[in-house]
Amino acid sequence: MPPDAAMPHIATVTLSPALDLTIRLPRLQPGEVNRTGPAELRPAGKGINVAVMLAVLGEPSLAAALLGEGDIPAFEAFLRPLGIASEFVPLPGRCRINVKLVETEAGQVTDINPGGPQASEEALRQLGARLAARAPDIVVLAGSLPPGLPVDAWAALMRVLSADGRKLLLDTSGPALEAALPAGPALLKPNRAELSALLGRPLPDRAALIEGARALRRQGVERVVVSDGGAGALFVLPDATLWARPSKVALTTTVGAGDAMVAGLTAALARGLDAEATARLATGCAAAAVSRDVGAAGGGVPLLSEIERLAAAAEVTPL
Numbered sequence: 001m002p003p004d005a006a007m008p009h010i011a012t013v014t015l016s017p018a019l020d021l022t023i024r025l026p027r028l029q030p031g032e033v034n035r036t037g038p039a040e041l042r043p044a045g046k047g048i049n050v051a052v053m054l055a056v057l058g059e060p061s062l063a064a065a066l067l068g069e070g071d072i073p074a075f076e077a078f079l080r081p082l083g084i085a086s087e088f089v090p091l092p093g094r095c096r097i098n099v100k101l102v103e104t105e106a107g108q109v110t111d112i113n114p115g116g117p118q119a120s121e122e123a124l125r126q127l128g129a130r131l132a133a134r135a136p137d138i139v140v141l142a143g144s145l146p147p148g149l150p151v152d153a154w155a156a157l158m159r160v161l162s163a164d165g166r167k168l169l170l171d172t173s174g175p176a177l178e179a180a181l182p183a184g185p186a187l188l189k190p191n192r193a194e195l196s197a198l199l200g201r202p203l204p205d206r207a208a209l210i211e212g213a214r215a216l217r218r219q220g221v222e223r224v225v226v227s228d229g230g231a232g233a234l235f236v237l238p239d240a241t242l243w244a245r246p247s248k249v250a251l252t253t254t255v256g257a258g259d260a261m262v263a264g265l266t267a268a269l270a271r272g273l274d275a276e277a278t279a280r281l282a283t284g285c286a287a288a289a290v291s292r293d294v295g296a297a298g299g300g301v302p303l304l305s306e307i308e309r310l311a312a313a314a315e316v317t318p319l
């Protein structure tokens with residue numbers, strides 16, 4: 001498809017999307033029959049979640065993915081009403097179902113993320129070609145790799161897409177992250193454990209975290225944001241280094257909080273926001289995601305007004 005001026009200027013890529021099955025229960029009784037209220041099943045995966053949050057922020061995007069062919073209609077039906085365009089390269093079979101067990105008494109979430117359908121390098125090549133033809137200005141590449149792709153699959157895709165000053169934001173982990181670093185992401189958002197694994201050393205305190213993030217900056221990554229759960233996040237940005245702590249919210253689920261933060265960072269980049277406004281928007285998105293009403297219609301997507309309230313309430317400290 002030729003580039004079109006009306007196309008969204010942001011695209012998200014998910015190589016291993018999922019249907020998230022979220023089950024809430026007071027406490028899991030292992031080895032017992034656990035009866036619960038209704039479960040929620042909704043299209044997800046990191047890039048898909050980022051696109052949904054971008055829609056809440058008023059930023060239209062294109063969600064691209066390698067997707068089990070049997071799931072394409074359900075994903076399109078979910079995304080279209082949100083104004084999210086899609087570009088899916090079909091894989092044989094169905095996408096994975098990722099189970100999220102939310103134990104409300106302990107405020108603890110257990111994720112079970114199985115492997116998805118087998119992907120191929122040819123499918124990845126097709127996805128790269130279709131995305132490049134759409135000519136987005138910003139591309140968010142997020143999540144794990146499906147079986148069948150080599151560890152440098154993100155790097156290969158990034159090389160295809162890195163033209164014309166396009167900004168590539170990467171949120172992945174483990175060997176896939178390590179292999180993608182030389183492909184020149186403009187922004188990385190590891191959490192503390194992911195950054196520690198990437199650098200091969202413990203990051204016990206804030207000073208170590210700052211030094212770790214700066215080590216990535218020295219390798220050419222323009223923006224490094226390290227999320228640290230309820231304590232907030234470190235933002236090492238071109239114009240400032242900041243810590244942002246969210247105001248207290250009722251925690252309903254931690255699933256998708258990192259994706260919400262990536263959406264905030266993406267919108268901030270698209271809007272040319274300064275460091276403080278970036279940190280506030282990203283923190284507001286993450287805080288709104290953890291307190292969203294999982295059982296509500298549409299998966300409890302947060303309201304823009306709630307994001308704005310939490311962005312204003314975040315405590316931002318220059319470092």
Ligand SMILES: O=P(O)(O)OC[C@H]1O[C@](O)(CO)[C@@H](O)[C@@H]1O
Binds near residue numbers: 098142143
């Ligand atoms: O690709 P990964 O790392 O398995 O993560 C996928 C999971 O992460 C989430 O995007 C939350 O961050 C879930 O929606 C999804 O089940």
